[in-house]
Amino acid sequence: QVQLVESGGGVVQPGRSLRLSCAASGFTFSSYAMHWVRQAPGTGLEWVAVIWYDGTNKYYVDSVKGRFTISRDNSKNTLYLQMNSLRAEDTAVYFCATDISGTYVWGQGALVTVSS
């Protein structure tokens, strides 16, 4: 069974850092690009970042460039999102997701709250 499970969310003060993890199972993790998508309270879905299957290419939405870093460890079947210099507007549920041969798979999400 294909599964994505996020962890690492929590409450953090503005300017601080947090790292999210996404554990993958049920598919060949090292063969697929992986995405982070977020959803601020009461709003729609916003794509955040993507990393290629082998980690060689990474792309980000403009609002997180220079602050967030997407990475992966294919030996551990795990995706990461390192979030630095967090702002109040980064408060959201963060989902990891992937497209496996035409079927989009979502994790359950991890809530990140940036507040003093």
Next chain:
Amino acid sequence: QLVLTQSPSASASLGASVKLTCALSSGHSTYAIVWHQQQPDKGPRFLMNLNSDGSHSKGDGIPDRFSGSSSGAERYLIISSLQSEDEADYYCQTWVNDIQVFGEGTKLTVL
């Protein structure tokens, strides 16, 4: 710039049918899209891929009541025999060069 436009809200009666629209921006009329459903207080759920010719492939367990079609730059999600659990937000999504773009979503109310 690639933009997906969705109406903010839609409503239809229990047992009726509804057609939700996702419009691709100019110059992108041949793009395929994906439809996702997000029920209240839940994560998104993949519904289907939808191509420019109207062919579509649904996710596992998606009822036959859900279908898709296309016309020009518009992509449609058709839900027939509406049930109460269909009340949800529906998002369309596409991509260009690995970067994903989401529509702003349509909130469907089942009356």
